[in-house]
Amino acid sequence: MNIGKTEFILLLVVGILTIINVLTADGEKRTFHSPKKKNINHLTLYDCVSPEVQNSINETGRVTNFF
Template sequence: MNEPDSSPSIGQFVLITQGREEGQYAVVIKILDERFVLLADGEKRKFHSPKKKNINHLEFFDCLSPEVQSSIVETGRVTNGKLRFALTKFVNEQVADLKKGEHLNG
């Protein structure tokens, strides 16, 4: 599943693979420890009420949002609009490409 040496980064995009929000995309906004992160999507999960998730229940993408990351690093927070914008852009560009690749192979 996840390699233990690959640690999550703030601003990294994830797919929730287990739980009530399974199949939804989110952004890592805080790393609590080696097992748990806080996620937000700017819509259902706002920045001020993030979801605590076990990293074993997430699929991490090799892609992160520099806007979200720099905002959190500089100010300690990020707007929900910025989260929504980054996620929409990621899903439209990256996920569409992944799905195209699946159709070509399968």
């Protein structure tokens, strides 16, 4: 079985493409401006909001690529 390189990496969902596919970013390799398409069946979803991301959106209306 070939395990992907992104296993156990926390990703931020930055967009929803379809009922199955989302766009994700990690802030380093995959930034907000170049997200990776992921199948939600291959992700473990957590019901949480990053305070840093929430503050950035509230203050500037956007997210920067640096944490």
